[in-house]
Amino acid sequence: MVKHVILIVLLLQISCSTKKNEFNQYRYKISRFTIKPLENLELYKVIDTSSIYILTNIYNFGKQDINIPQALKFYKNGRIAKFKNSKYNSIELLNPKRAEMGFYKLYKNELEIEFMSNSAQSGNFLVKKKIMINKDTITSFYGDFKYEYIKYKLPDNYLIYSPDW
Numbered sequence: 001m002v003k004h005v006i007l008i009v010l011l012l013q014i015s016c017s018t019k020k021n022e023f024n025q026y027r028y029k030i031s032r033f034t035i036k037p038l039e040n041l042e043l044y045k046v047i048d049t050s051s052i053y054i055l056t057n058i059y060n061f062g063k064q065d066i067n068i069p070q071a072l073k074f075y076k077n078g079r080i081a082k083f084k085n086s087k088y089n090s091i092e093l094l095n096p097k098r099a100e101m102g103f104y105k106l107y108k109n110e111l112e113i114e115f116m117s118n119s120a121q122s123g124n125f126l127v128k129k130k131i132m133i134n135k136d137t138i139t140s141f142y143g144d145f146k147y148e149y150i151k152y153k154l155p156d157n158y159l160i161y162s163p164d165w
Helices: 003-014 041-045
Strands: 051-060 071-074 081-082 102-108 109-118 123-134 137-142 145-153
Touching: 041 102, 081 109
Parallel strands: none
Antiparallel strands: 051 071, 051 145, 071 081, 081 102, 102 109, 109 123, 123 137, 137 145
16 A cells, blocks of 8 residues: 555656756746747737847836846747847757747737746746737736847748647
C-alpha cells in the first residue's frame, strides 16, 4: 500500500512539473492555457507578425511612470513571445526560445493575449489581457497599470525563427 502511495505522489509531481529550455525559459503544456493556438486570418488585418512591439511606457495611475525593457512579437497560429531584453538589434536576441511563451486570439472584435506567470506565493498562474491596437501602438491595461507598445518593423533576415511551443 505504501508503495502505491509513493508511486502516485511521484507520478503527480512528474505530471505537474514544467520544463525549461536551453535559455532557462519555462515551457508549459498548451493545455494549461485557456487561449488555444489557432489560425485566424482576420488577425493579420490587426497585427503585424513581421514587426516587434517594444514597450515604451508603463503608467501607474496616481504614481510615477515606470520603464521596464520588454517587447512582444506575434507569430502565426496564435503564438506570442514576450522578450525581456534591453536590446533588440540582434537576430540572436529575438530567438523566441529566449522569450516567455504565450497565446493570442481575436474574440468579439477584441484581441486577447495570455501568458503564464510564476510567483513563490501562488505558483503558476495565467495572466490574460485585452489589448487595443491603434495604428502602430498597442495599449493594454492590467490592474492599475497601462502598458504602451510601439511597433518597429523588423528586417526580413530577422524573421527566421519559429516558436518552440
